[in-house]
Amino acid sequence: MALKLYLPLPWSIMHTESAHDESEHAVFDQDFWDRRYAEQHRIWSGNPNPQLVAETRELPPGHALDVGCGEGADALWLAGRDWRVTAVDISPVALARAREQAEVAEVAQAIEWLAEDLLSWVPEPRGYDLVSVQFMQLPQAARTPLFQRLAASVAPGGMLLIVGHHPSDMHTTAHRPPIAELFYTPEEVAGLLDESWTITVCEARPRPTTDPGGNPVTIHDSVLVALRSG
Numbered sequence: 001m002a003l004k005l006y007l008p009l010p011w012s013i014m015h016t017e018s019a020h021d022e023s024e025h026a027v028f029d030q031d032f033w034d035r036r037y038a039e040q041h042r043i044w045s046g047n048p049n050p051q052l053v054a055e056t057r058e059l060p061p062g063h064a065l066d067v068g069c070g071e072g073a074d075a076l077w078l079a080g081r082d083w084r085v086t087a088v089d090i091s092p093v094a095l096a097r098a099r100e101q102a103e104v105a106e107v108a109q110a111i112e113w114l115a116e117d118l119l120s121w122v123p124e125p126r127g128y129d130l131v132s133v134q135f136m137q138l139p140q141a142a143r144t145p146l147f148q149r150l151a152a153s154v155a156p157g158g159m160l161l162i163v164g165h166h167p168s169d170m171h172t173t174a175h176r177p178p179i180a181e182l183f184y185t186p187e188e189v190a191g192l193l194d195e196s197w198t199i200t201v202c203e204a205r206p207r208p209t210t211d212p213g214g215n216p217v218t219i220h221d222s223v224l225v226a227l228r229s230g
């Protein structure tokens, strides 16, 4: 499925300082992401996402699903802590980079890299002890069914961790695409879960960063942590 969105302004990908000059009508498909990744040697920091580290560092290792794994920093971090990881992304360019880093870090055997479109790929139901979603910024019509499929893929006793850019970021100087429908609150995600879940975190968590002008700015991550009853 190709996602078509109107982009009235250039959109630099989150976490990077570089400018991009996207066409007016962007299609968020494999080609879009491959071109994004091919523009630079590396576009993410190489560090694991802070909310992943904060929420999972005390968990016993198991089988994790890293959703939209990008260049693989989260998958590498988990593998380094004895997790077995299935890492999925639509971009073979990003996955090739991630695979290379896993070889360097000597954790390659613990990670399965899958080039799949998450809008159609169905993860194994009840298949994962941890499902981690970090910054999948999709329109609601796409993210709701995706998050529902991902919730269904959490094993009994497992954890669903969904982290995204909070809508309040649009009112800061942080670099964000000017497309309101890509942003979501943790309450919206919590509303997708039934009574078989215990929600342990549902908050807009502040995080200091710098804006494109180099000025300090506080952004907020929507953080949802839910445990599936055994």
Ligand SMILES: C[S@@+](CC[C@H](N)C(=O)[O-])C[C@H]1O[C@@H](n2cnc3c(N)ncnc32)[C@H](O)[C@@H]1O
Pocket: 014, 028, 033, 044, 049, 067, 068, 069, 070, 071, 088, 089, 090, 091, 094, 116, 117, 118, 119, 134, 135, 136, 137
């Ligand atoms: C904002 S990046 C986040 C990357 C990584 N999770 C991180 O936090 O560094 C979003 C990632 O999702 C991937 N992605 C976007 N749409 C996708 C889709 N439909 N199926 C699979 N991956 C997708 C992109 O290729 C990209 O690597």
